[in-house]
Amino acid sequence: MIDVINLTKKFDDVDVLNGISVKIDKGDIICVIGPSGSGKSTFLRCLNCMEDPSGGQIIFNGVDIADTKVDINIHRRKMGMVFQHFNLFNNKTVIENIMLAPVHVQVKDMKRAKRKKLKDDPAYNTTKAEIIKNARENAMKLLERIGLADKADVYPSTLSGGQKQRVAIVRALAMNPDVILFDEPTSALDPEMVGEVLDLMKSLADEGMTMIIVTHEMGFAREVANKVLFIDEGLILESGAPEEFFSNPKHPRLKEFLSKVL
Amino acid sequence: MKKLNKFLFLALSMVMALSLLTGCSKDSEDSQLTTDNTSVSAEIIELDLTSEEYAFGVDKNQPELLEKTNTFISEIKADGTFDEICNNYFGDGTPVAVKSAVYDPDKDQLVVATNAAFEPFEYMEGDSYYGIDMEIAARLADYLGMELVIQNMDFDAVCLSVGQHKCDIAMAGLTVKEDRKEYVDFSVSYYNAAQKLIVKSNDTSFDDCSSVEEIEAIINSKGSGIKIGVQNGTTGQIYCEGDEDWGFTGFPAETIGYKNGSLAVQDLLNDNIDYVIIDSAPATCITKAINEMQTDSANASFARKLEKFKEIFVEQDGYKMVLRGLKNTLLIAILGLIIGILIGTVIATIRVIPKYKVLPRILNAICSFYVGLFRGTPIVVQLLVFYYVALPILNAHMTGVQVAIWVFGLNSGAYISEIMRSGILSVDAGQMEAGRAVGLSFGTTMVKIVIPQAVKNILPTLGNEFIALIKETSVVSFVGAADLYVAFNYIGSNSYEFMVPYLVMAIIYIVLVLIISLGIKLMERSLRKSDRRN
Numbered sequence: 052m053i054d055v056i057n058l059t060k061k062f063d064d065v066d067v068l069n070g071i072s073v074k075i076d077k078g079d080i081i082c083v084i085g086p087s088g089s090g091k092s093t094f095l096r097c098l099n100c101m102e103d104p105s106g107g108q109i110i111f112n113g114v115d116i117a118d119t120k121v122d123i124n125i126h127r128r129k130m131g132m133v134f135q136h137f138n139l140f141n142n143k144t145v146i147e148n149i150m151l152a153p154v155h156v157q158v159k160d161m162k163r164a165k166r167k168k169l170k171d172d173p174a175y176n177t178t179k180a181e182i183i184k185n186a187r188e189n190a191m192k193l194l195e196r197i198g199l200a201d202k203a204d205v206y207p208s209t210l211s212g213g214q215k216q217r218v219a220i221v222r223a224l225a226m227n228p229d230v231i232l233f234d235e236p237t238s239a240l241d242p243e244m245v246g247e248v249l250d251l252m253k254s255l256a257d258e259g260m261t262m263i264i265v266t267h268e269m270g271f272a273r274e275v276a277n278k279v280l281f282i283d284e285g286l287i288l289e290s291g292a293p294e295e296f297f298s299n300p301k302h303p304r305l306k307e308f309l310s311k312v313l
Numbered sequence: 314m315k316k317l318n319k320f321l322f323l324a325l326s327m328v329m330a331l332s333l334l335t336g337c338s339k340d341s342e343d344s345q346l347t348t349d350n351t352s353v354s355a356e357i358i359e360l361d362l363t364s365e366e367y368a369f370g371v372d373k374n375q376p377e378l379l380e381k382t383n384t385f386i387s388e389i390k391a392d393g394t395f396d397e398i399c400n401n402y403f404g405d406g407t408p409v410a411v412k413s414a415v416y417d418p419d420k421d422q423l424v425v426a427t428n429a430a431f432e433p434f435e436y437m438e439g440d441s442y443y444g445i446d447m448e449i450a451a452r453l454a455d456y457l458g459m460e461l462v463i464q465n466m467d468f469d470a471v472c473l474s475v476g477q478h479k480c481d482i483a484m485a486g487l488t489v490k491e492d493r494k495e496y497v498d499f500s501v502s503y504y505n506a507a508q509k510l511i512v513k514s515n516d517t518s519f520d521d522c523s524s525v526e527e528i529e530a531i532i533n534s535k536g537s538g539i540k541i542g543v544q545n546g547t548t549g550q551i552y553c554e555g556d557e558d559w560g561f562t563g564f565p566a567e568t569i570g571y572k573n574g575s576l577a578v579q580d581l582l583n584d585n586i587d588y589v590i591i592d593s594a595p596a597t598c599i600t601k602a603i604n605e606m607q608t609d610s611a612n613a614s615f616a617r618k619l620e621k622f623k624e625i626f627v628e629q630d631g632y633k634m635v636l637r638g639l640k641n642t643l644l645i646a647i648l649g650l651i652i653g654i655l656i657g658t659v660i661a662t663i664r665v666i667p668k669y670k671v672l673p674r675i676l677n678a679i680c681s682f683y684v685g686l687f688r689g690t691p692i693v694v695q696l697l698v699f700y701y702v703a704l705p706i707l708n709a710h711m712t713g714v715q716v717a718i719w720v721f722g723l724n725s726g727a728y729i730s731e732i733m734r735s736g737i738l739s740v741d742a743g744q745m746e747a748g749r750a751v752g753l754s755f756g757t758t759m760v761k762i763v764i765p766q767a768v769k770n771i772l773p774t775l776g777n778e779f780i781a782l783i784k785e786t787s788v789v790s791f792v793g794a795a796d797l798y799v800a801f802n803y804i805g806s807n808s809y810e811f812m813v814p815y816l817v818m819a820i821i822y823i824v825l826v827l828i829i830s831l832g833i834k835l836m837e838r839s840l841r842k843s844d845r846r847n
């Protein structure tokens with residue numbers, strides 16, 4: 052589904068990614084680990100072009116999205132992202148946070164279909180009110196799933212960190228993405244809230260969602276991932292299934308890293 | 314609660330300041346505010362400093378027109394029509410617009426040659442003519458039963474065109490002079506343009522003067538240390554400053570220009586200037602009105618000033634002007650603010666777009682130029698340039714209020730763009746990232762997520778900008794927009810008394826600003842709903 056070929060990234064003159072190649076299939080749960088400053092976040096942010104790659108290709112559903120000529124906004128709809136600091140929209144209520152993007156893109160599609168008179172396009176026959184109604188129902192379902200239906204109309208500033216991150220995850224889910232990228236989703240949380248977020252991610256994994264997760268939670272990686280990547284100095288130094296990866300590391304840098312964190 | 318207290322305190326201190334002012338004048342003679350002036354009044358020195366006879370120049374081939382014009386002049390002088398017209402320019406009347414018909418040689422028309430750049434005798438506003446000569450011309454045409462055509466030309470061409478029989482009559486504040494009699498037959502003189510000297514009644518320097526030369530010698534002997542008040546653009550000003558063409562040598566004294574004669578006389582009595590030199594007709598009515606007030610005791614004087622203010626404010630519909638002025642002031646400030654916010658937001662957005670590509674860089678350069686231009690020039694200059702330079706070049710017509718709205722909008726756009734930019738930068742970058750990550754474009758994220766939060770952050774600063782706008786609108790009279798200041802100035806010059814009108818104006822401004830501050834506080838509170846931190 053995602054084919055990363057020889058991805059490089061420079062900030063000014065600093066080489067951060069030095070040629071990363073990896074293949075991600077549908078349903079994969081990939082955990083990315085590595086020391087601080089090794090380029091994990093940069094790798095993840097290059098995947099949905101939050102940072103423009105300096106070189107290489109990212110083939111997503113058959114399209115090279117590293118090419119600056121493609122309309123990245125279309126492809127990002129199918130690539131959710133969850134941030135370390137949640138980044139919920141502060142000026143929107145919880146349910147508005149979830150509904151905003153789906154409503155916006157569907158209304159845009161509808162207008163386009165009507166303008167171009169695409170009678171066969173399903174978007175042609177909807178109305179804005181209908182789109183909003185469906186988005187609200189869907190958002191409520193998602194909120195019920197995470198047990199926060201009663202918080203639908205409050206502003207994010209009144210939520211706890213764990214609640215915010217769970218809302219952020221369902222916000223990504225609301226777009227029905229093909230893949231969700233997580234950048235250290237639990238590192239900003241108090242320890243007692245880490246569990247609720249990891250549980251939600253596990254249940255997504257069980258449903259077959261494709262996920263790429265940068266994390267320091269080795270236990271979680273071992274339990275949930277089907278593939279673990281070790282990145283250091285902008286390169287994938289080792290990758291493999293978690294059993295082998297954790298119990299029998301081969302690269303000396305990985306051995307050193309694991310000895311420190313485990 | 315704290316805010317309410319502050320508001321109450323302000324209101325209270327205002328009331329105290331007011332009662333202090335009125336209390337002051339209720340005290341007897343020792344009140345600082347007025348004692349110096351109570352015994353002093355303004356006095357006209359009854360000698361004509363300059364003397365010019367104005368007359369109309371009639372086509373030499375039309376002796377019957379000359380005759381009729383002479384009869385007409387004596388009639389309007391006798392029945393008060395002439396005084397009434399003069400009152401429109403020197404007194405409390407309103408100038409009447411005069412329209413010119415299109416020239417048509419087949420019609421029975423009175424073709425008047427003039428040079429419409431000589432206020433108050435002839436000048437233009439839009440495509441209408443105003444001025445004493447123009448109003449007389451309209452009545453003369455009526456009297457003759459002809460249609461009026463006004464031909465506006467260089468002053469040098471006025472006599473010539475009548476001499477060449479292209480026009481019937483020259484009406485252009487024309488001084489009777491020998492060399493002009495070659496071209497035209499002069500009517501009887503209708504106006505004696507004399508300048509008079511006004512001094513304080515306790516100034517005895519000129520008491521023994523019997524000729525103009527003696528007066529001029531005394532003024533000259535005082536050197537450059539004294540100040541003479543004049544009305545801007547009048548013969549009096551030219552007389553004081555000197556001009557070869559007019560044959561005036563001028564005085565070494567400093568000349569102070571006023572918007573009107575009564576402000577000058579008021580300033581004379583306030584000891585800010587030494588003499589006033591203005592046209593004799595307005596000089597008489599101004600000194601009379603001001604002296605009436607000055608001779609009263611301090612106490613009665615304030616009461617009388619209030620009385621006078623009330624009279625003009627209520628009975629002569631002054632309140633309507635004030636309401637209109639208030640409406641214009643608010644209109645200019647509010648629409649200016651809205652335009653400013655729109656422009657400011659667009660510029661601020663352009664300035665935070667990442668600049669890898671060429672287009673954003675060019676746009677950014679244009680915006681920097683715009684902001685620099687509007688922040689680097691005074692608002693008055695912008696108003697004048699827009700009104701007198703840009704509009705004629707673009708061949709566009711706008712009222713003073715429209716011009717003011719646009720200039721204030723463009724100007725505050727420059728300031729608000731900086732405010733807005735800091736507001737945008739104060740919003741966590743994660744908000745933009747989250748928006749982009751769900752597939753929204755830069756623009757959509759900006760409009761739906763970042764700018765609303767930015768606006769909330771800068772609301773107090775925006776409120777201050779609005780208050781500044783309200784106060785700054787007092788300069789729009791430069792382009793002929795009638796705001797609060799113009800309204801009160803009108804009341805002041807019609808009552809020859811500025812203390813009460815200006816005081817009331819100040820109070821209105823303070824009340825406006827307090828109301829706006831309160832409104833902003835309420836708005837801020839309701840916007841804070843989404844933000845528990847505050």
Ligand SMILES: Nc1ncnc2c1ncn2[C@@H]1O[C@H](COP(=O)(O)OP(=O)(O)OP(=O)(O)O)[C@@H](O)[C@H]1O
Nearest residue numbers: 062063065067085086087088089090091092093094
């Ligand atoms: N916008 C940027 N401009 C310049 N340098 C950057 C930028 N973003 C990241 N870097 C640099 O790139 C390197 C890799 O950063 P990155 O955030 O990808 O590391 P990381 O592996 O995610 O580390 P951590 O575990 O601390 O999050 C760092 O040296 C960082 O300083």
Ligand SMILES: [Mg+2]
Nearest residue numbers: 091092093235
């Ligand atoms: Mg990181």
